[in-house]
Amino acid sequence: MTPQRQEVYRMLLEKRDHPSANDVFMRVRGRLPYISLATVYNCLEALVEHGLVKQVNFERGSSRYCPNLEVHGHFHDANCGGIVDVKFKPGMTLADVLELPEGAVIHDVEINLRGQLVLA
Amino acid sequence: MTPQRQEVYRMLLEKRDHPSANDVFMRVRGRLPYISLATVYNCLEALVEHGLVKQVNFERGSSRYCPNLEVHGHFHDANCGGIVDVKFKPGMTLADVLELPEGAVIHDVEINLRGQLVLA
DNA sequence: AAATTTATTGAGAATAATTCTTGATATTGG
DNA sequence: CCAATATCAAGAATTATTCTCAATAAATTT
Numbered sequence: 643m644t645p646q647r648q649e650v651y652r653m654l655l656e657k658r659d660h661p662s663a664n665d666v667f668m669r670v671r672g673r674l675p676y677i678s679l680a681t682v683y684n685c686l687e688a689l690v691e692h693g694l695v696k697q698v699n700f701e702r703g704s705s706r707y708c709p710n711l712e713v714h715g716h717f718h719d720a721n722c723g724g725i726v727d728v729k730f731k732p733g734m735t736l737a738d739v740l741e742l743p744e745g746a747v748i749h750d751v752e753i754n755l756r757g758q759l760v761l762a
Numbered sequence: 763m764t765p766q767r768q769e770v771y772r773m774l775l776e777k778r779d780h781p782s783a784n785d786v787f788m789r790v791r792g793r794l795p796y797i798s799l800a801t802v803y804n805c806l807e808a809l810v811e812h813g814l815v816k817q818v819n820f821e822r823g824s825s826r827y828c829p830n831l832e833v834h835g836h837f838h839d840a841n842c843g844g845i846v847d848v849k850f851k852p853g854m855t856l857a858d859v860l861e862l863p864e865g866a867v868i869h870d871v872e873i874n875l876r877g878q879l880v881l882a
Numbered sequence: 883a884a885a886t887t888t889a890t891t892g893a894g895a896a897t898a899a900t901t902c903t904t905g906a907t908a909t910t911g912g
Numbered sequence: 913c914c915a916a917t918a919t920c921a922a923g924a925a926t927t928a929t930t931c932t933c934a935a936t937a938a939a940t941t942t
Contacts, residue, residue, distance in 0.1 A: 644909090646919085647919095667866045674816050676774055680920080687901095688919095694789075702819055702899095702929080705899085720869065722880075734858070738764070739846050741849045742848060743879060744799050744879075745879050745882055746880075750876040751874075751875055751876075752876075755870070756868070756871075756872075758866070759865050760865075797892080800891080800892055800893090800930085804892090807930095824927080824929085888940090890936080890938090891935080892935090895933105895937075904926085905922100908919070909917080910915100912914090912915090
């Protein structure tokens with residue numbers, strides 16, 4: 643854990659709005675004015691590799707980063723562009739609804755929902 | 763439907779191995795030797811827009827294209843790199859396992875599973 | 883059928899996000 | 913303390929995709 647990685651991680655925990663690498667870059671510059679975007683990418687990669695952060699990819703846009711380590715999905719609001727975490731119902735998994743291939747060992751799950759929030 | 767779009771679509775139906783735009787480009791050149799990669803992208807975009815084909819994005823790699831219109835997921839085999847469709851169990855939907863946001867109207871669902879096939 | 887409008891193709895340039903390269907700078911184990 | 917190793921950071925390079933625009937083709941009007 644280097645100071646740069648600390649700060650990137652701290653930022654992700656502080657504002658859990660699924661920022662892009664560039665968003666993180668902008669935010670950490672307040673505390674680390676000399677950090678470079680390449681370093682932010684390096685830090686994010688290190689955090690992802692060590693399992694502290696998840697990388698969220700959606701529709702060819704830039705990757706977003708998420709410090710929520712539970713298995714969960716992401717709801718992308720078509721109106722505001724925001725992303726929110728979507729939890730599994732207690733005790734439920736994807737295997738309950740999907741016909742997984744015979745002998746498949748799942749290492750990682752990615753669920754992206756696109757839609758909009760309609761007020762009652 | 764132009765000849766180019768026909769041919770791109772035919773190719774997707776013929777070999778359902780989730781090819782990338784470049785894969786499609788290579789394949790259709792047998793029949794349309796003067797087609798360009800840009801046109802393949804145009805055709806794929808048109809097919810996706812008109813709902814004949816789904817675009818599959820996974821881990822920042824190039825997009826793959828799939829003519830299976832049912833709501834389904836994709837299993838990515840970490841060993842061979844292949845992708846296979848994963849069906850829902852009859853009558854089941856994601857809403858059965860996920861706690862969707864209040865008032866969310868889902869337009870589109872994307873499920874990607876990464877793992878490997880272990881022989882019995 | 884000719885003329886006009888509209889859409890599509892395709893070649894190459896442009897873009898965006900990310901990765902790579904490399905020298906400088908830290909950090910760590912012996 | 914010092915060698916070995918890892919990380920940082922600046923800019924170049926890469927990759928997948930999109931854009932631009934002139935040429936062509938198709939459809940519609942006259």
